[in-house]
Amino acid sequence: MTAPDGRPRLLVLxxxxxxxxxxxxxxxxxxxxxxxxxELVLAAPPELAPAAAATGAVDRLLxxxxxxxAVPRTLAWxxxxxxxxxxxxxxxxxxxxxxxxxxxxxxxxFAHPGTPSVAGPAWCPHEHERERWCRLLRSYxxxxxxxxLALPRPAGASPAPGAVVLHPGAASAARRWPADRYAAVARGxxxxxxxVAVTGGPGEDALVARVAVPGAAAFxxxxxxxxxxxxxxxxxxxxxxxxGVAHLAVAHGTRSVTLFGPVPPALWGPPPSPRxxxxxxxxxxxxxxxxxxxxxxxxxxxxxxxxxxxxxxxxAG
Numbered sequence: 001m002t003a004p005d006g007r008p009r010l011l012v013l014x015x016x017x018x019x020x021x022x023x024x025x026x027x028x029x030x031x032x033x034x035x036x037x038x039e040l041v042l043a044a045p046p047e048l049a050p051a052a053a054a055t056g057a058v059d060r061l062l063x064x065x066x067x068x069x070a071v072p073r074t075l076a077w078x079x080x081x082x083x084x085x086x087x088x089x090x091x092x093x094x095x096x097x098x099x100x101x102x103x104x105x106x107x108x109x110f111a112h113p114g115t116p117s118v119a120g121p122a123w124c125p126h127e128h129e130r131e132r133w134c135r136l137l138r139s140y141x142x143x144x145x146x147x148x149l150a151l152p153r154p155a156g157a158s159p160a161p162g163a164v165v166l167h168p169g170a171a172s173a174a175r176r177w178p179a180d181r182y183a184a185v186a187r188g189x190x191x192x193x194x195x196v197a198v199t200g201g202p203g204e205d206a207l208v209a210r211v212a213v214p215g216a217a218a219f220x221x222x223x224x225x226x227x228x229x230x231x232x233x234x235x236x237x238x239x240x241x242x243x244g245v246a247h248l249a250v251a252h253g254t255r256s257v258t259l260f261g262p263v264p265p266a267l268w269g270p271p272p273s274p275r276x277x278x279x280x281x282x283x284x285x286x287x288x289x290x291x292x293x294x295x296x297x298x299x300x301x302x303x304x305x306x307x308x309x310x311x312x313x314x315x316a317g
Contacts, residue, residue, distance in 0.1 A: 003039035010038040011082040013089040015064040015072050018244030024088050027133035028057040030144035050225040054151050071095045088133050091123040108140050151251040158234030160217050163197040164189050167240035168211050169204040174290035175241045177259050179210040184302040190215045242268050257308045261297030262286025277308045
């Protein structure tokens with residue numbers, strides 16, 4: 001159950017995206033504090049290794065991923081079983097069985113009727129993501145603070161210091177506010193004298209080009225995490241949907257306006273702060289994996305975004 005250097009090993013399953021990783025930072029730091037002598041191994045997509053390192057809680061990343069938000073079929077675990085395994089991925093038999101197959105000394109996870117051997121707390125579907133995983137750990141006697149979110153300021157310089165960063169992309173179409181509305185926000189900001197930068201992930205170059213109106217800086221192709229982190233940390237504000245970039249803005253204390261729909265901010269939104277605005281028109285929750293922008297998201301207008309940004313500006317003089 002030990003690492004090559006002799007330390008016992010603790011395996012955490014969170015094989016999801018950047019936003020999911022950042023929402024789990026409080027839980028990861030709680031585990032780091034509770035098991036200071038263990039090697040903490042995070043099973044997550046390999047591209048998240050720099051972000052995982054930035055948390056200060058993870059010793060090593062074990063590459064693991066699956067399409068969508070599915071559970072990986074296997075884990076490339078080598079050596080003796082982990083002393084402790086923690087399911088921060090889901091609440092059902094697939095993730096439980098994946099970790100139980102490694103024969104850990106202990107498994108920390110939510111209970112599910114399909115895996116009666118897991119005696120964890122009950123899952124609550126209407127719970128904020130940060131609080132959910134902290135509550136799981138507290139049920140096992142591990143102190144966890146859901147507000148422990150901050151990342152250290154990146155060492156590198158921002159490629160667009162002071163710019164308002166617009167990030168129009170998202171993993172699913174349901175959470176993508178239309179490009180023409182982002183472009184309208186970009187024009188409004190430029191007219192007000194702001195610098196504007198537009199970012200996108202891999203495969204979103206055409207989307208970035210549609211939003212980056214004349215005068216705006218474009219950063220297509222998916223910036224490396226260190227560069228993206230520096231851009232967000234040095235931004236005047238960040239505007240995005242409910243994505244990893246929104247969570248990165250919160251982690252760096254950068255002003256943000258996040259556009260919600262179909263999932264409400266009560267489940268994934270920023271912590272209460274005058275620096276963070278969640279725009280949301282209440283209504284029946286939709287499918288976060290839908291193929292079209294969610295109707296609740298489409299209720300948000302560019303004028304609301306510009307007004308929210310203006311409210312957060314420091315007075316002149």
